[in-house]
Amino acid sequence: MIYFKYVKMALKSLAQYRLSLLLTTIGQLAATALAFLSMWLLFDRFGTLDGYSFGEVALTFCVTLTAFAFTECFFRGFDTFSHMIRQGTFDRVLLRPRGTVLQVIGSTVEFSRLGRLAVSVTMLLWAIGNSGFEWTILKGVALMLMLISGVFIFAGVFILGATVCFWTMDGLEFINIFTDGAREFASYPLTIYAKRVTQFFTFIIPYGCINYLPLTYITGRSDNPLYALTPLFGIAFIIPCFLLWRWGVRHYLSTGN
Amino acid sequence: MRAYAGMFRMKFIAGLQYRAAAWAGISTQFVWGFALIMLYQAFYRSSSAALPMEWGQLVSYIWLQQAFLALIMLWSQDGDLLSQITNGQVAYELCRPYDLFGLWYFRLLAGRLSSVLLRFVPVIVIAMMIPSPYRLVLPPDLGAFGLFVLSIAFSSFLVVAISMFIYILTFITLSSVGARLAVGVLSDFLMGALIPIPLMPDWLQRILDWLPFRYIADLPLRLYSGNIVGADAFRQIAVQMVWLLLLLLAGKLWFNRVLRNVVVQGG
Numbered sequence: 001m002i003y004f005k006y007v008k009m010a011l012k013s014l015a016q017y018r019l020s021l022l023l024t025t026i027g028q029l030a031a032t033a034l035a036f037l038s039m040w041l042l043f044d045r046f047g048t049l050d051g052y053s054f055g056e057v058a059l060t061f062c063v064t065l066t067a068f069a070f071t072e073c074f075f076r077g078f079d080t081f082s083h084m085i086r087q088g089t090f091d092r093v094l095l096r097p098r099g100t101v102l103q104v105i106g107s108t109v110e111f112s113r114l115g116r117l118a119v120s121v122t123m124l125l126w127a128i129g130n131s132g133f134e135w136t137i138l139k140g141v142a143l144m145l146m147l148i149s150g151v152f153i154f155a156g157v158f159i160l161g162a163t164v165c166f167w168t169m170d171g172l173e174f175i176n177i178f179t180d181g182a183r184e185f186a187s188y189p190l191t192i193y194a195k196r197v198t199q200f201f202t203f204i205i206p207y208g209c210i211n212y213l214p215l216t217y218i219t220g221r222s223d224n225p226l227y228a229l230t231p232l233f234g235i236a237f238i239i240p241c242f243l244l245w246r247w248g249v250r251h252y253l254s255t256g257n
Numbered sequence: 258m259r260a261y262a263g264m265f266r267m268k269f270i271a272g273l274q275y276r277a278a279a280w281a282g283i284s285t286q287f288v289w290g291f292a293l294i295m296l297y298q299a300f301y302r303s304s305s306a307a308l309p310m311e312w313g314q315l316v317s318y319i320w321l322q323q324a325f326l327a328l329i330m331l332w333s334q335d336g337d338l339l340s341q342i343t344n345g346q347v348a349y350e351l352c353r354p355y356d357l358f359g360l361w362y363f364r365l366l367a368g369r370l371s372s373v374l375l376r377f378v379p380v381i382v383i384a385m386m387i388p389s390p391y392r393l394v395l396p397p398d399l400g401a402f403g404l405f406v407l408s409i410a411f412s413s414f415l416v417v418a419i420s421m422f423i424y425i426l427t428f429i430t431l432s433s434v435g436a437r438l439a440v441g442v443l444s445d446f447l448m449g450a451l452i453p454i455p456l457m458p459d460w461l462q463r464i465l466d467w468l469p470f471r472y473i474a475d476l477p478l479r480l481y482s483g484n485i486v487g488a489d490a491f492r493q494i495a496v497q498m499v500w501l502l503l504l505l506l507a508g509k510l511w512f513n514r515v516l517r518n519v520v521v522q523g524g
Binding site for chain 1: 288292301303308432436442445452458
């Protein structure tokens, strides 16, 4: 597939800067580990978070982190899309006989984020092992769906942020609120926040689908197996994002250059 | 001395031009502030044990941290200067008949001060007007406020003194990415930007007391809310000054040594 050629190319170009790659990977690794450590320290101080145990929050935290790390690794092209617009390289993309989405995704593959992904996955496995829930097949499926759905939602938000660039011609810093900021919100069960926030992150950007809805089933708070399937709604979030993107492409005016 | 003042003024005025970036930063910092406060609200709801920080103290800790983020964060550095080191343009800087350490020190200081000056007032004003559980309250007395101002002034000198080590490391490794990320990530945790230091376990707090980082952000914020008072407050400000002098001295010595061995890249 053509995407893997892009990945191979990115790998080869990175191999030229080994020291830099190593240092960045270590930094990313420490950043993730320290974020997890901080959460553990808070539980050490407070014991419980609004009725949620450390195991439950750790699972939520790691699912969000893993999905975000995966998205950042492979969909980063949309995050840095404003450069493409400003330098006019998007014109080149339009001339090629392939889909725009594929080409933008392929333009940047951030292997430095692999360190973050590796730590996230390790922590997720640890969280699964130490959660103390009774795992069943359906719960396993729910967890997989949470991860997949998470990647789709974060990718959707990245695409939305990039779509805005068609009009602003520049990256909007405040999009970070919906990516980095939302990751921060979604790292904890959304029900602990004020009601408005919970509603926003359930109905507008469906982080709830990878957060407390399937979690109520996995943790055994509810026996209704329908909760296990809620992540599917999160996957559907990509459809309107994709349509908006296509609409944006049609309205694209080049910056020249 | 006039050269330093000139460099400071130049960078300071240039920094004040970036107003659009400042507004974006302010809105982001608001969302972060709210997210953190709501998270701690949930934690405080669920605990009945005695906590080392009153609710008001915690809220002011979070808001002040967001308001002064541009001043205290070590991951934000002068990208121009860093790329000059890696692409060899630093050769021009080396030709100048000034003490480069001092010149760069004031350049970095001006960059930080101008960027925080554009940001901190709106955050503080709005944080003081929002409704009660989220509101930033006034310091308990005038003394606490005075100590806060004194200490945050030393903080800005201290954070630049530590920043200089990132530039020294960039001279050595010829890549700014690693040094910046490593120092940035570690200092975030060690200065209490990830979770407030008073909420950490005692054994960890004792370790952090022996490192310079918590004197950047943790000390002034706790002086403001009256979490650190009396003789202890003065003692800790003294420690802050000692760290400042030590790091300035060590940085200057190491900087000059590195400059003697510098290899200019590129042509």
